[in-house]
Amino acid sequence: MYSALNHVVQDEMQTDFWASPFPFFALEADKATDAENTSILIIYIRYLSSLHEVTSRFLAVLELTNIGTDSIYNTIHSVMADRGLFDVDLVGLATDGANAMVGIKTGVATKVKEECPWIITSHCLAHRLQSAAEKAANQVLYLVKYISVLNQFAKSLKYSPKLCQVLEENKALHGEKSKKSSKCSSHDGSLLMIPSKH
Numbered sequence: 001m002y003s004a005l006n007h008v009v010q011d012e013m014q015t016d017f018w019a020s021p022f023p024f025f026a027l028e029a030d031k032a033t034d035a036e037n038t039s040i041l042i043i044y045i046r047y048l049s050s051l052h053e054v055t056s057r058f059l060a061v062l063e064l065t066n067i068g069t070d071s072i073y074n075t076i077h078s079v080m081a082d083r084g085l086f087d088v089d090l091v092g093l094a095t096d097g098a099n100a101m102v103g104i105k106t107g108v109a110t111k112v113k114e115e116c117p118w119i120i121t122s123h124c125l126a127h128r129l130q131s132a133a134e135k136a137a138n139q140v141l142y143l144v145k146y147i148s149v150l151n152q153f154a155k156s157l158k159y160s161p162k163l164c165q166v167l168e169e170n171k172a173l174h175g176e177k178s179k180k181s182s183k184c185s186s187h188d189g190s191l192l193m194i195p196s197k198h
Contacts, residue, residue: 013045013057014083022048025085026092027059028124029076029101029108031067039064041075046092059083069100073111092120096127 017025025047032040045059060079064071080086093112095101101108102123109121137143157163 013059016049016055016057017045017047019050020047021050024048024089024091026094027076027090028056028094029072030096030124030127031064031072031098031100039067041072043076043079067100069103069106069108069111072100073108076108076112090116090119092122094122094124097123097131 025045028044028046030042030044032042034040041060041062041064043059043062044056046054046056049055062075062079064075080090090112093109095109099107102110102121104110113119113121137147
């Protein structure tokens with residue numbers, strides 16, 4: 001699936017990016033987890049278009065076999081090489097605040113700076129906003145209690161033997177095979193199927 005996504009993403013980006021007269025760009029890299037609990041790396045590219053507009057596009061969506069610093073750095077490096085981006089100046093890198101990304105000694109940003117010492121690295125604004133919102137929410141006792149109750153509810157659903165059995169029955173009814181061995185692995189797909197059985 002990710003190879004198909006990458007193909008579409010690459011076609012869209014290549015047409016617009018290489019038409020730009022400005023020989024520089026910035027990257028944003030973010031780790032995520034998909035519905036199958038697989039670690040993926042999403043890489044965005046930001047550049048000035050031929051219309052002089054700041055443009056952001058997906059550059060790649062790739063599965064990570066390892067979530068360590070070296071794996072993430074090598075993946076970014078490989079994407080840049082595949083897209084021919086070493087012929088253009090990388091001027092910025094935005095990431096989340098995780099140690100693997102911004103660690104002073106071995107973080108991804110540090111490794112990229114060793115290769116491109118002129119770049120500006122930054123903590124992604126969306127992640128900073130999320131962090132600030134979480135800290136603010138922790139100051140409101142009502143919200144702390146509300147989030148705690150929601151987390152307990154979600155946990156009881158996740159590990160409920162009865163729910164797991166219903167989900168597995170629905171998957172079997174619709175011919176879906178489990179791709180992971182973890183308990184209640186494919187929640188989302190099975191939950192969507194429940195109304196069709198009852």
